[in-house]
Amino acid sequence: xxxxxxxxxxxxxxxxxxxxxxxxxxxxxxxxxxxxxxxxxxxxxxxxxxxxxxxxxxxxxxxxxxxxxxxxxxxxxxxxxxxxxxxxxxxxxxxxxxxxxxxxxxxxxxxxxxxxxxxxxxxxxxxxxxxxxxxxxxxxxxxxxxxxxxxxxxxxxxxxxxxxxxxxxxxxxxxxxxxxxxxxxxxxxxxxxxxxxxxxxxxxxxxxxxxxxxxxxxxxxxxxxxxxxxxxxxxxxxxxxxxxxxxxxxxxxxxxxxxxxxxxxxxxxxxxxxxxxxxxxxxxxxxxxxxxxxxxxxxxxxxxxxxxxxxxxxxxxxxxxxxxxxxxxxxxxxxxxxx
Ligand code: UFG
Numbered sequence: 601x602x603x604x605x606x607x608x609x610x611x612x613x614x615x616x617x618x619x620x621x622x623x624x625x626x627x628x629x630x631x632x633x634x635x636x637x638x639x640x641x642x643x644x645x646x647x648x649x650x651x652x653x654x655x656x657x658x659x660x661x662x663x664x665x666x667x668x669x670x671x672x673x674x675x676x677x678x679x680x681x682x683x684x685x686x687x688x689x690x691x692x693x694x695x696x697x698x699x700x701x702x703x704x705x706x707x708x709x710x711x712x713x714x715x716x717x718x719x720x721x722x723x724x725x726x727x728x729x730x731x732x733x734x735x736x737x738x739x740x741x742x743x744x745x746x747x748x749x750x751x752x753x754x755x756x757x758x759x760x761x762x763x764x765x766x767x768x769x770x771x772x773x774x775x776x777x778x779x780x781x782x783x784x785x786x787x788x789x790x791x792x793x794x795x796x797x798x799x800x801x802x803x804x805x806x807x808x809x810x811x812x813x814x815x816x817x818x819x820x821x822x823x824x825x826x827x828x829x830x831x832x833x834x835x836x837x838x839x840x841x842x843x844x845x846x847x848x849x850x851x852x853x854x855x856x857x858x859x860x861x862x863x864x865x866x867x868x869x870x871x872x873x874x875x876x877x878x879x880x881x882x883x884x885x886x887x888x889x890x891x892x893x894x895x896x897x898x899x900x901x902x903x904x905x906x907x908x909x910x911x912x913x914x915x916x917x918x919x920x921x922x923x924x925x926x927x928x929x930x931x932x933x934x935x936x937x938x939x
Contacts, residue, residue: 602628604676605849606719608661608710609683610654611638613793614725614779616646617786617842618681623650625846630674632667633684634660637796645790661706664713671717679721679849682710685755689729689899690800692752703755704762711766721852723845726760726776728834728865728904729753737871738907741778741863749899760863767860775848775857780834780867780906782841784926785933792933793838802877803835803927807934810887817889819874821896824903830874832903834867837921837929841866847915858914867906868919881927 609615610631619629631654647653659666661684685703692699731739732746748754760776767774783803785792799805809817822829844866851857878889912918
């Protein structure tokens with residue numbers, strides 16, 4: 601019998617790619633998602649890619665009664681991968697309580713439901729935002745956590761702490777994966793990132809500009825202390841991230857983890873500037889991206905890239921895709937969207 605893995609937020613961007621990889625590895629995937637920032641048809645797209653429809657329940661993690669009832673109906677879940685959360689940095693600064701309530705209550709309810717159901721393995725979707733602007737680059741897991749620049753970032757750090765406390769006090773075994781900047785889409789272009797309204801993130805804004813949906817890409821600041829003055833990030837292909845989640849849940853199921861709460865950075869180890877991204881996109885697609893330099897965006901850090909050494913050695917995971925592949929797949933996905 602295939603082991604059952606619960607994926608919260610499984611209809612979302614990273615959750616859907618991870619659900620595909622889990623199914624392809626032979627796991628039975630159960631998705632819960634409140635569809636607040638995802639579409640139900642993603643479930644059918646996952647089925648198209650893998651040949652098997654994941655079990656889907658529309659459910660809000662803030663509703664603990666529904667969540668307990670869900671675990672009662674599925675008493676044999678081997679582990680959970682927890683993506684479900686609000687994720688807009690910008691929105692979180694305007695509506696902090698929405699973020700604290702949803703992201704913290706959802707995580708606490710999940711932990712309570714898992715404890716009650718004797719489900720002890722959890723992989724948590726965290727972010728390099730917990731490092732703020734690090735003092736040293738590349739940033740390793742040893743780097744001190746800093747005050748986040750946004751309520752969203754704070755919720756990631758706080759959830760990591762809640763999970764660590766629960767793992768120390770109970771039988772929970774947890775891995776927090778700190779993503780750098782996920783971009784790109786599944787090679788089939790059947791699933792990808794679906795930003796609602798005007799995108800906040802660089803790559804969806806760029807592909808929409810290239811597609812003629814946006815007038816011009818704004819490059820936020822050209823006076824940073826970087827090789828061309830624009831901000832540097834460690835971009836990582838969403839398929840590589842999905843594969844890291846598979847490795848992480850396997851590590852827990854096989855009891856190979858070395859502590860009850862572990863953290864791993866997920867990045868390529870290479871940083872690229874905003875101008876590097878624009879030029880590489882133009883090179884691999886042959887499509888021009890109209891852009892203009894504007895002021896810095898409030899709250900942006902200058903530069904960050906990962907030391908992925910711990911994930912390479914301990915998880916046996918290494919990013920396979922380079923920037924060309926990431927941007928090519930993001931463009932293929934954009935072109936597949938009709939509206
Ligand atoms: N940028 C632009 N123009 C845009 C959008 C972004 O120039 O229209 C620049 C930003 O200034 C930054 C880079 O592109 O230098 C990347 O910006 P993103 O918005 O794509 O990503 P961030 O690094 O700001 O944020 C991401 C995730 C967050 C996470 C954060 C952690 O979206 O969820 O990384 O550092 F918290």
